[in-house]
Amino acid sequence: MPRLLLLAAALLAGDTRAEDKDEAKGDVWALAYFRQRYPTRVEIDADGRIRDVPLADPMSVEKLHFALSTDGRNWTPLAGNKPVWDQQLRDPFIQRAPDGIWHLMGTGRAAKDPRNGKRPVCVHATSRDLIHWDTVESLPLMEGVSGPDGKKPGNIWAPEWFIDPKSGEFFVFWSSSFEDAGWKDSRLWFCRTKDWKSFTPAKVLFDPDYSVIDGTLREVDGTFYLFHKEEEFGERTGERRAIRLAYSNNIEGPYEIHQGPLNRGQIVPTITEGCSVMPDPSGPGWLLLYDYCMTNRFGASSSPDLKEWKVVEDVKFPPDARHGSAFKLKADEAERLRKQFGAPASVK
Template sequence: MRKNISYLLTVCLFCLFGGQIAFAQGQDKEVYLFSYFKGNGDGLHLAYSTDGLKWESLNNDSIYLKPILGKDKLMRDPSIVQDDKGTFHMVWTTGWWDQGVGYASSKDLINWSEQKNIPVMEKFTGTRNTWAPEVFYDKKDKTFYIFWASTIPDAYPEVETTTNEKGLNHRQYYVTTKDFKAFSDTKLFFDGGFSVIDGAIIQKDNKYYLFVKDETSVPTEKNIRVTSGDKPYDFPTQVSAPISENWVEGPAPLQVGEYVYIYFDKYRSKKYGAIRSKDMQTWEDVSDRVSFPSGTRHGTAFTVSPEVLAKLKK
């Protein structure tokens, strides 16, 4: 009888604490968020995923932060990273012909700080635009890298463009900061010898990979290429052959298990696509397997804790 009672107690304790352990382990599972805009730049939207394939909108696809900066008061291309203290930092395109980028921070992605303009290109006379800023946080030296695409007239040899691009000839520029109060001088970030926009970085196995959109129009490219180096700047200017189809933009890298996914905006067909790789050399197109909220435009993907997602769902 005593043996039976002892056995039953053991089973009950295992069920109780084992279940709690299993629950805790489930709670520790990484989840993923995707920041994006809709329309011409209506504000910050968020979607989540647990597998990197199916993305569901949060807050009924409503806006978490509405833009108030810039000539056009837009919020396009929202890029978000989280620092080692848990704060989220976001930069975005404030307008079609502005010379600065927008910035705000948040502890929970719900309540945001005052929106501020970072005048990154104001010292470069005649700068046409400041597009698609991306923020990357390098944990090694606790430094933020903010990089974007701008056209400075006559700064580089002209490339053939179509008339609807208004003669823009982009290169990537950047600043660094540790606190979003003091910034380095603006410098050239990447010049591959062609018009380039939409840079994005991911770190994997002690290497940094820079994904960019080749904006060449004649012959038509409009595709994603990649280069890599041992630090998050001074990337080799020699890029890979195209790793995506043409007429895509806004590459957003994300590590999901053994794969690195690159999501991109198929802006002509108004839907999202993706490729993935295990070795960063061979890429598999999985566009037919991913799903995003209707109307999703150029954003970024990042990892968060289950607690962050739980608060967003409330």
């Protein structure tokens, strides 16, 4: 296959090959995130009773923030770590479509529905410059879906999209639960769209023997790597609230769970969530970014192969950053954002 076609296929798959990194010198990486410090930590005792343990200095700014980096380890916030857009959302995910348009997805606040109580909200918007956003809407991803006993889904959490390299369709996926809290008995779901107007019926993408949220995808050489958070905890089950990995040769699965050396297969042996995967700008391999949600800090791990990971100790992220998504910019795009929102001229 000609080199240009190979590069186009890699772009559609969301993949960045090591051989192409020399062509990407001068590129800057952006991190989209929101800010929060949890007010409580939810615990479950031996009898299954839920209790909220208060945490210090809670805060929440559920709006889009940006930070920039050239090494993936040191991130400089724009706008003084304040929002760059006034739309309310959590878990922002941004990626450039093949036509050059940026598509943002995020978790919105559940809306009141007189028929079904709360209606889950999935934020979607588009932009040509990451400064001005058009057509803010809530996507009907779980419309018509019912769970056990006719229950309606109460949430659409951390939605993301990916280009199916075989069909060229937008592959949209997220987590939903039919319980009274989004982290209970949650599964990853998906649908497809060609135009962001009509969507195929929602189907379950990933249904392991644990509750799962915060999925993100990366395709390399025909293998789809599905990073996600296992959300199981309690005196009987132990603390299992960290990032795990599953993989498949088909974007729709089935996915096989990777059994790594840490914490029953978990990549980071402590409470982490909201991960994003990016090629390592400093050399061959990959970086996994995530937030330590109960201790209000952000972290990173590195890997040569997307399976075996090591925590990177020397990192710097914006204070109170939560659930970020990393995406690549050209140097002039990054400079435009700096001029618009304000940031130091140099960024590492």
